[in-house]
Structures are given as structure tokens and as C-alpha cells.
Amino acid sequence: MGPILIVMENGASGFVDSSKELITKGREIAKNLEISSIAVGFGQDAESQLKNLPVDRVIAITNPELSQYHPLAYEKTLSEIVKKEEPYLTLVANTTMGMDLGAGVASSVSLPLIAYCNQVAIAGQEVVATSSVFAGKLMAEIVVPKSGAVLTVMPGAWSATEDSGSPQVDVLSVDIPPSMRILRTIEPEKSDVDITKADILISVGRGIEGPENLTLAEELAEAIGGVVSCSRPVVDAGWLPKSRQVGKSGQTVKPKLYMAFGISGAPEHQQGMKDADLIIAVNTDENASIMDIAHFGTTVDMLELMPALTERLRGE
């Protein structure tokens, strides 16, 4: 059986925690199955970052042009390593980068991809990965075939390792064609507020009807001490920036109070807010899915309720 290959992702300062979490589990599985653990890292600092990791061996690919993620360059480089090392498991964090890289490498080397894993367990001589499917509605248990697989693991599945070690260090420099180099990086717009840090979210959906009604939400948010977030159609229409979007392709939030105004509660939306401490849904349709997860719900018209609530909160 081949080794466990753990792919380390570069963050703003060192490896991201979700990669260090993979080390914790990767090492445990390797020990149980009596196979070796290898960590691979990219970029000019790879060697110094990797050399004290608590694994058996590290592979530092030190091309400076790999310090930043480039989908094709990373896929090409990692695929070559996977072909050479023939790992049993290739563990990648289920981050924006990892989802892209994991899928690309799996397809390039013809290995199965098991995505959205939140548990990896050993059952006898087999490894069973639990994958969250249908936006978290089902958990699928998948036996990893003996021929190996690429697993993308959800951040937070395990605690990040704080251990250190003295692995064997292999330093490589690979050939990256000019077409696979980053020319320049454009930073995304800085968002005005971080909705993941807010205790109270006044979240609006398509029921808001148009940008002219957003003032109602902003005034209510101000009166209650919260901030405005939204569902995806509101962002798609250009009424609020992407940084305010809650859900699968937006932010995951866990406020003390989540007030959903005119949001139907599609699975993709619920995925980002279902763990809020208190959910209050305002939706004229009593059968809207949001009512299934709301602690309290009302079918009054949001466009009437929002100004009335604001008035009451202001004591007017």
C-alpha cells in the first residue's frame, strides 16, 4: 500500500490551518496502516516551512512561481508527484484551492475523488471516508479502494497539529511552462463589513423586490444593532455586494439572531445559516422551506413589518 500524501496549502503567513489538520489525521492513519506519511508544499519558502512537520518525509517544490496557487501549474506538479509516489490517500483541504486542485489531480491521474469529507476512519484494513452530499442533507460512507483516492477534507474536521518532527526532506524544482505563470494578482474589493462576525443579521431575499427597499433593511439593522446580509439573487441582481451573501457559494454565518426576510430557504441558502442560534423567518408563504428550520416564523409582508419593527425599536 502506498503512502499518505498530504498537500499543504500556503496562506498569508505559513500553511493554512486546514492543511495542518490533515497532518493530524494523515499521520494517525499512516501509523495505523503502517505506511509512511509525506507532506508536499509549494513555493520558495516550502523547504523551511515543511522541514519540521511531524511526518516521515516532505517534498518541497521550491519554484518561486508556485508560491501562489495557479490551477494548471499546481495540477501538473502534484499529478507528477502522485504518479511517482503512488499514494494510497492524497489528502487535500476542501478549501477553494483544494476543491479545484483535488478534482484536477484526481482526473489527471484517473483516481476517484471523494469530496466534502468530514471524517476518515479505519475499519480493519480499509479506510472509510464520510462525505457530506446534497448540501449536507446526507452523509455517504465510502470505502476507499485499494488502488487509492484523492480526498478533499472539510476544514475543521480535526484539530490542527502543533507537533514538530524531523522528516526526510526532498527539495525539487520543476519545469513550469510560461503559460502556467501568474502575471499579476488583483485583490478583491475589501468588504465594508464582515457578516461572519455579526451577532445579528437582517438578511433579505428576493422578497425585497428592488434596491429601493434596501433602506428598510439597513434602518432595521441599525436600530437593532445588526448588519444586512442577503440571499444570492440579491447579489446576482447587483443590489448588495458578494461579501453580504449567505450560503453555499457565499459566507457561512452563525449569528445569535438571523432574521430571514423574503428568503425561501433553498438548501444552498440554509447551508450557510442553519446553525444560527435563533432563526426568525418572515415570509408570506407559510410553506416556504425556511419555515422548517426557523425557530419562529410569520407570514406578514416584510415590506410592512420592517419599518414597523424599526419604529418600535427606536421607541417612536
Ligand SMILES: Cc1cc2nc3c(=O)[nH]c(=O)nc-3n(C[C@H](O)[C@H](O)[C@H](O)COP(=O)(O)OP(=O)(O)OC[C@H]3O[C@@H](n4cnc5c(N)ncnc54)[C@H](O)[C@@H]3O)c2cc1C
Ligand atoms: C451551486 C449553487 C450555489 C448557490 N449558492 C447560494 C448561496 O450561497 N446563497 C443563496 O442564498 N442561494 C444560493 N443559491 C441559489 C438558491 O438555490 C436559491 O435560488 C436562492 O437561495 C433563492 O433566494 P431567495 O430565497 O431570496 O429567493 P426565492 O426563492 O425567490 O424566495 C423569495 C421568497 O420571498 C418570499 N416573499 C416574497 N415577497 C415577500 C414579502 N413581501 N414578504 C415576505 N416574504 C415575501 C416568497 O414567498 C419567497 O419564499 C445557489 C444555487 C446553486 C445552484
